[in-house]
Amino acid sequence: MTTAAEFWTTGDYAVVGDLWAQPGRDLAATLAVRDRDVVDLATGTGVTAIAAARHGARSVTGVDVTPDLLREAVRRSRAAGVDVTWIEADLTDVPLPTDCADLVTSTFGLVFAEPGPALAEARRLVRPGGRVVFTSWAAEGLFGRIRQALAPYFPGAPEPWHEERDAIRSLAGADATVEVSSFTMTIESPEQFVSLLERFSAPIVNGAASLGDAWPSARRDLVRVVEEVAGDAGPDGHRVPVDYLVTTLSG
Ligand SMILES: C[S@@+](CC[C@H](N)C(=O)[O-])C[C@H]1O[C@@H](n2cnc3c(N)ncnc32)[C@H](O)[C@@H]1O
Numbered sequence: 055m056t057t058a059a060e061f062w063t064t065g066d067y068a069v070v071g072d073l074w075a076q077p078g079r080d081l082a083a084t085l086a087v088r089d090r091d092v093v094d095l096a097t098g099t100g101v102t103a104i105a106a107a108r109h110g111a112r113s114v115t116g117v118d119v120t121p122d123l124l125r126e127a128v129r130r131s132r133a134a135g136v137d138v139t140w141i142e143a144d145l146t147d148v149p150l151p152t153d154c155a156d157l158v159t160s161t162f163g164l165v166f167a168e169p170g171p172a173l174a175e176a177r178r179l180v181r182p183g184g185r186v187v188f189t190s191w192a193a194e195g196l197f198g199r200i201r202q203a204l205a206p207y208f209p210g211a212p213e214p215w216h217e218e219r220d221a222i223r224s225l226a227g228a229d230a231t232v233e234v235s236s237f238t239m240t241i242e243s244p245e246q247f248v249s250l251l252e253r254f255s256a257p258i259v260n261g262a263a264s265l266g267d268a269w270p271s272a273r274r275d276l277v278r279v280v281e282e283v284a285g286d287a288g289p290d291g292h293r294v295p296v297d298y299l300v301t302t303l304s305g
Pocket residue numbers: 058059062067071075078095096097098099100101102117118119120123143144145146160161162163164166167
């Protein structure tokens with residue numbers, strides 16, 4: 055069976071992740087991280103963790119299961135001149151003490167682990183009075199629609215729990231607040247965007263490999279849905295609105 059680290063080593067997340075890094079930067083800018091202890095789960099290349107350090111967090115720890123991505127996070131934090139502690143670990147079993155953080159964040163990462171253990175571990179790490187804040191793609195946004203376009207090719211795949219408010223609250227608890235947010239992603243064209251996904255995005259690279267001969271048909275559906283959301287091109291390419299959800303749990 056493929057481990058999470060093997061899965062996320064496929065392709066090169068650093069290339070595509072930068073296209074949708076804005077929510078992580080926005081989260082760090084709006085969460086009042088100054089003088090707080092922050093733990094960023096499934097930190098990947100460290101987008102959110104590095105932004106939190108830049109915004110004056112007292113301490114920042116980035117946790118991820120994929121060594122290649124953590125190496126890139128180390129490189130980026132050094133280039134940015136910020137101090138972040140990086141831990142290679144599964145986010146459901148983090149070697150940090152209980153109540154160690156004022157803020158536990160995760161941008162498009164915690165949602166890839168089993169929800170029960172992931173949410174329990176995030177809650178364990180956060181101090182009373184602190185917050186767990188994580189993002190996930192919204193069902194009606196670009197990435198939700200991409201998943202829906204590909205779903206017929208993966209019969210039996212579990213329905214995601216993190217694309218809609220009620221589903222999130224049924225797992226995370228009725229005290230969870232779920233807000234819709236949005237950012238603008240610039241792409242050259244739908245075709246070029248799908249080419250990037252099929253070369254560099256682990257879920258799409260792995261999905262395409264498992265589909266084999268069915269991939270060209272799935273790929274056409276993928277291009278079509280990106281075309282629908284992307285609309286007409288402007289002078290700099292397509293400026294694509296992308297909706298996502300921000301879930302907050304109180305510690
Ligand atoms: C879509 S990327 C998001 C990365 C980063 N948070 C960002 O906003 O760019 C998903 C990340 O989740 C990590 N991941 C997946 N399952 C994990 C697990 N069980 N424990 C820790 N990290 C995990 C992957 O290694 C990858 O870095």
